Amino acid sequence: MTNAPENKQVTITNTIEPDKEDKKTIYSIDNFNLWYGDNQALYDVQLDIPVNKVTAIIGPSGCGKSTFIKSLNRLVELVPSVKMSGSIKYNDKEIFSPKFKVEDLRTSVGMVFQNPNPFPKSIYENVVYGPKTHGIKKKKILDEIVEKSLKEAALWDEVKDRLNENAFGLSGGQQQRLCIARCLAIEPEVILMDEPTSALDPISTTRIEELVQELKKDYSIAIVTHNMQQAARISDRTAFFLNGEVIEYNDTDKLFSNPDDKRTEDYITGRFG
């Protein structure tokens, strides 16, 4: 029961439309270091994340991919011992500056996690969690948000008759698409995805990958993945992380066909990792 995403006529109200063409990067990360206690997890990370493209982050386990992506919405700060230095600019604004509120950042940067993590609430309540958090209360608007987000996440046809049922009743793949819908409901500019398909079966994985292709028309996406074929299939740019360093950051085609760095080549040809 694949439902064609015929619903792409929805226009996303991005803040400054005319400006969009010039603005090539949404995130620029400069000289970024991160420590958990005394263990340094990221070393001098330097990369730009382009607008309306899919940027994949690959690398072996423990190389700092998840840490890096969670730095982009400062979620990494949930770990009490974390320390950081360097700069991450979002739309040319320093996200660690005291003037930039973390809630504000996370309002325009959505995130999808490794394991589906819906709230133990109804499907409807899951989707409207973000908008309600931001103070949107009108039932009519919330209803529209639910329909629009679930359609964008290619879940609407499967759940439209049971929006008030508990989200835990959905399958793993459906839960993950619900989490994507929940993230889209806040109308973010950027979607961060931390291995979104690693807990899913191949069919659900394919659906999410197709979804990412659809979503990049309207959103900038950064996706961490363990799966190199996945990175090759869906991304425009790929960064290869190793032991907390960016070894290579290149166009995906280039990185997978003719990498600049020997270590990248070793990794993508399966010599380690």
Added chain:
Amino acid sequence: MNLIDKQLVQNKMNNRIIKSRIMRTVFFLATSFGIAVLAVLLYRVFSQGLPYLDWQFLTNFASRFPEEAGIKAAIFGTLWVMAVTAPVSIVLGVGTAIYLEEYAKENKFTRFIRMNISNLAGVPSVVFGLLGLTVFVRLLEMGRSVMAGGLTMSLLIMPIIVVAAQEAIRSIPQNQYEASYAMGATKWQTVRRVILPAAIPGMLTGSILALSRAIGETAPLLTIGAMSFVAYVPGSIRDSFTVLPIQIYNWTGRPQEEFHIIASAGIIVLLVALILMNSIAVFIRNKFSKRY
């Protein structure tokens, strides 16, 4: 070359199995002992008290004459004290737990407080009675009132509620926090809309069990000087009062055999109340236990 002597293994075999069976019996006896004591206790209480238990017993005040004595004052006293204890201890206990789990920075001071809350839960109840006597009855001049009794009981059970609420909060998986924060929710929004809904069943269960402990406690209220002979229903939190366990304690201390029997009837009422509360706690725990 065999390192294991098969013959020796065979010889030891029976011994090992017998030992295992003996231990099983020992553990079974240990369990039976407790159950047997409980059975004797219940049998004695029910066989003595049940014939005396009637509507009149519930609606009469205490009396010099055993046949007229009832527990109306004690029942209402208990209800009054709980009406003070429940809101105070639950609000303070849950608030403390939320602060410690969600807001407090991880440092020596926080660890010190955490450790001492567990210690506080182990302090003998009579000590809380002394505290209540000094602070509430004398210093704050509340007298031997429902207010003083209720607040003393709140202090006694607050640590239990704090620990139960902390457990309930800790059982919520990290990914629920991440989901909420990642959408730009503030700490308070996360607490109110994610943490509390998921933790309330656990908090409620812990609170009910703590309150049922408070209902059965005698020592702290004796210490602050709750009355044992009260012939009226408290009309406000400033009135003096008695509670069920004190009434029972008072009756068992009298020389006349008849009063011992009505004490049994009082115990039945108390037991039924406690079992009822504990069943509600178990019901809530089973019904709302979340699966993540």
